[in-house]
Amino acid sequence: SQQGEEDPQALSIQEGENATMNCSYKTSINNLQWYRQNSGRGLVHLILIRSNEREKHSGRLRVTLDTSKKSSSLLITASRAADTASYFCATGGSSASKIIFGSGTRLSIRP
Amino acid sequence: GAVVSQHPSRVICKSGTSVKIECRSLDFQATTMFWYRQFPKQSLMLMATSNEGSKATYEQGVEKDKFLINHASLTLSTLTVTSAHPEDSSFYICSARQQGYTEAFFGQGTRLTVV
Numbered sequence: 742s743q744q745g746e747e748d749p750q751a752l753s754i755q756e757g758e759n760a761t762m763n764c765s766y767k768t769s770i771n772n773l774q775w776y777r778q779n780s781g782r783g784l785v786h787l788i789l790i791r792s793n794e795r796e797k798h799s800g801r802l803r804v805t806l807d808t809s810k811k812s813s814s815l816l817i818t819a820s821r822a823a824d825t826a827s828y829f830c831a832t833g834g835s836s837a838s839k840i841i842f843g844s845g846t847r848l849s850i851r852p
Numbered sequence: 853g854a855v856v857s858q859h860p861s862r863v864i865c866k867s868g869t870s871v872k873i874e875c876r877s878l879d880f881q882a883t884t885m886f887w888y889r890q891f892p893k894q895s896l897m898l899m900a901t902s903n904e905g906s907k908a909t910y911e912q913g914v915e916k917d918k919f920l921i922n923h924a925s926l927t928l929s930t931l932t933v934t935s936a937h938p939e940d941s942s943f944y945i946c947s948a949r950q951q952g953y954t955e956a957f958f959g960q961g962t963r964l965t966v967v
Contacts, residue, residue, distance in 0.1 A: 771954050772954050772955075774955070776958075781943070781963065782960065782961065783858075783945060783958055783959060783960035783961040784896075784945065784958040784961075786955075786957070786958070789955060829895060829896070833954050833955075833956070839886065839898060839901055840886060840898075840947065840949075840956050841898060842888075842895050842896045842897075842898075843895065844894075844895045845894075845895045847893070
């Protein structure tokens with residue numbers, strides 16, 4: 742089962758532009774994580790935001806979390822060709838709960 | 853950061869045979885491990901959750917007799933795909949979590965091709 746949906750499903754932008762991806766989820770969460778996956782490869786953990794946080798930064802990444810709307814967004818600024826990948830959000834509850842992934846956004850950066 | 857090693861990274865097997873995939877936590881004790889399956893251009897679908905020393909909890913629609921999960925130690929979980937068929941060809945990913953922590957760490961995945 743999947744926790745929620747991400748939009749857009751696919752996003753193509755010019756190198757240097759900013760990319761924004763959104764994630765909506767269904768149940769209460771303890772934290773939300775964003776992952777990147779290059780084609781056919783494993784997952785790379787990008788950032789974790791806890792339910793009591795509203796915004797978090799890591800390098801060119803900015804994540805927001807709105808628990809009232811059950812949504813999160815991932816912003817990648819000044820995109821690079823190497824950012825081309827699929828991006829997934831994953832929600833976690835307590836330390837005893839499952840980690841469920843969203844449907845993912847395929848990001849393509851045009852040179 | 854914590855490291856999870858998954859092996860093999862790729863495997864090709866004949867239809868009807870069984871394949872075992874290993875997932876090891878290298879520098880922490882993984883009280884909980886998760887197994888996911890991912891079809892091309894799709895998201896990761898949780899198959900089962902295993903806690904060390906107890907039986908795995910399977911998600912709805914996942915056949916426990918076909919996907920055998922063993923989590924006998926705090927650093928190793930295995931997924932065995934029994935009597936594999938071409939439709940089982942997929943990318944399988946494990947993740948491991950330490951007791952009391954909410955974050956999990958992921959292996960690099962295993963691409964299974966059944967011919």
